[in-house]
Amino acid sequence: MELTQLAEGLVRIEKSGQPYLGIATYIPGNTFALTKLTAQAREDGWLVHNGQVSRWKVAGFTQHANRVYLYGDFVPSRSLAEILRLDWDHLLPYLIRMVRSLRTAERHGAEIGTLHTRSILFTDDGGVLFVPATVTRLISEQQSSSDRLEFSHIYTHPDRNDRQNLSFALAVICYRSLTGEFPYSAANEEELRDLMRARPPLEAWLRTPEIEPAVSEVLQRVLKPRQTQQAEKVEEVDSQSWLELLTQWRSKGVFRRLTDEQRLEIQARALTIERKTTRSYRRREYWRRNWKKVTAITLIVVLIGTVPGTMVRNWLQPRSTAGLPPREVVIAFYTAINNLDHATMEDAVIDGAGRDEIREVTNLFVMSRMRLAVEMTTGFIDAEQWRRDGDGTIPDGAVPYGVAGLQLQPRHEDQERAEFLVRYEKWMPGDTSQPEEPQEEDRPVAIGLRREDRVRLRTDRGDWVIYAIERLSESLIDQGTLQPLR
Template sequence: MQCITTGPYTRRIESSEGRKLGIATHIPASGMGMRGLSQNRYKEAIILYPDRIDYWKPESIREDQKKLLILGPYLPLISLEEVLHLPTENQLPYLARLAGVLDRLFDHEDFISPLFGGSVYFLDDSGVMILPLGWSQQILHFLSDDFTKRLVLHSSLPGRSTAKQRMLFAFGVLWYRAVTGQFPFDDTEDKTEPDILPEDAGDQEVLNNPAQEMEIDVEERKLNRLFPPPHLLEPSLPAQAASQISSLLINDSNNLPDAASLETAVSECHTWMTSKTRVVGEQELALKKESELVYKKRMRRFVVQRTIRKRSGLIAAAALGVVLVISIASSLIGRALEPPRTLGLQPQEVVRTFLESINTMDHEMMSGSVRNGAGSDLINSVLQIFATVQVRQAYEGRYVHVSPQQWLDEGKPPLPESTLLYGIANLEILDSQQPGDDPEGMTMVDVRYEIFSPDIRQEVASDGRTIAASYYQSGIITQRFILEHHRNAWFITEIVTLDEESP
């Protein structure tokens, strides 16, 4: 088999079976990555045309340079990643094609995922292929390049929103970047952004203009929709395009442009960008000046309000700090006087208690069973699941966590929608070293257990609704626990993974 790299996310596979397309996932070809992708392998990528829908069906998963490839029928195509690195005027025809199929995409929301270079592909026959949500989420998890991080950071809509809103917002980010050459909420590339403080700034010169108050990060800019208006950076930009770009980024659900009109507006942008001259007349200059004034006022108002909030918070924080210092000191003294949580437990019992506490999400018991940071990743994972369960219980009014051991004991009943199956099952003590006569000595306990983690996937129910279906990933872990005697009790000081395998 010959594997030819054709793009950052695409491979052409030549073999005796014929030519195949490989989607490069960048997922390591081992462990949980392989299991997670295998569970999604039978999903299909959707191919959208203005007048029809088709699907790309994966046939197998192969390894290439220790990373996983999804193989299927060959299609000549180019990834969004490659498009976004073309000259800006050459990006717009592809964005127009994407705009032309958005209405069809909105009818298949389970394919709307965080937008990045490997989630969208443009076929030579004018189709637009989009990976299913499960694939995109897993691939994105293993990407760490700066461009992908910036793209996802800018194109992810903050706050609660619909899938349609998220996609239109992301599209607006791509369109803005194509016509201005920069991301909308990032001033690191913006050399033309006007001074936030004009001479008549007022508001006590924005409360004496401390430099730190002027620094606004991307998330703050997104949340408050603070971006230089397109006309400010490109005064000759067609008015309809500038208006629609701004509407997409502001993302008011009651004032979003119609997806059907976007293709025409983007195409007009392309015509404007490729014209030999971009005329900037008096009307355009007046519009630029007006945009600049509006932007300055919005930025100034935001900085003033944020500065006042911060300074008001400092007074409250100072008072709260005194209370917290006293509280923490009392808590530390109290804990120091408390007997160890593992007092009276033998090493095997300490290990069993630690692991079984995963199922009850008793992170305090887990933390009280270890020293020197042992098991911190596992404890943090339990904390995250615990916090998620608490928030969702308050929001949804139901308990969403299921213990794997309980689930197995009950015969693996169907999991309710959006349920988190998390924890361990089938715990076995394999071997243990008996403590010696030295009370300060060490001992070891070897165990094997099956660990489960939730895998929530978007699926279409029989009634046509898009639901969060409950799946899980699991693996069989063999570990060695090293324990030391301290304060008359045994504590876990190190956890070594000896083996990890699929169930």
């Protein structure tokens, strides 16, 4: 048996001279798992193409390099998990194709089940392949809790049926693509279920002010918890309505123009609402994730109207990273964090990679320039320089920010693709020691996180660009044992 990588999580399997499509189950290889799957997973999948439905013959399961694969008829494809990394404009046609195919499959009696991002594939010839629901459930049962959370549970409401959850999943996908954040985010399945049942997410237009309120209202209507006994009578967005909405959003757009003043007023309102709805959930995480908004909005509201118009990006200019080899592009992206250089970060990425980091740096750039105009200081010191020169003491009136101790380990590189493991420290203001409501202090306390990312690059218009950044690990740094970097 010979395996050839096709795309993330997908391989071509050559067995007895016959090609098969192999789908990674993300289940560690062991005899028990393989035996159980082989014995119980006997149903075929569904392949929808040009309004026609055919069976995708499941050949079985196989194990290779300690990984278990489901395999069947060979169809070159890309998984929904990979497609979800695209930006909104590129993602939308795939969502329309998926919803149209779901409706066609259901009319032919297919049971799709709840959404699992590794069980829906987009074929290269324009079709959609659905792994049967029974097989998906068997696989999901044996996946790790973190994989279940990432592939399925983040898109699935615990109290809704399969049909309702397909609508819920579409709302989650749209919300995430439009705002850069999931409507519900939690460290484990239990916490996620509690959040979905009890707390409405921050409306999408409050998180990203440029989103049309009418679009945000549709997403909120699907996502919000059902609080009353008449919950079952709440209007739902069925698959036909989703198809019409997505088609309309593609043709008319979902964003609006705002002035700087309007945008900042909405951000200030969003901060107030988010703080109120978060009080009973994870106070420590709230402060670590939102210190930037608290500080930035406080200064911005006072100094409203002073944002320079020169921040608008000229997309006709060549990338600042043009001509750099893959390693230098990765270094440019991470070191630009310390310089609050969001323009270089944007030049180094494509397909929405690093969106959260870029948004953070952009917000801090605005805040630092405003503070510089008033106090003659940005309030930040370079984390790399601070870690190399100091003993861990934070100077009065300043806080370290950015990346320190950057290390790159090459994993793969050819003429079109490259991959690196990136290890570093990320320093930022915050306090992880107090579970109570965040309090204003004379000077912020720094926290450090030790991170490892998997960074993937490809060529685009002749330049190397980062198209995916995957966080592999993150842990809090014990500052009591901190030693200067060498």
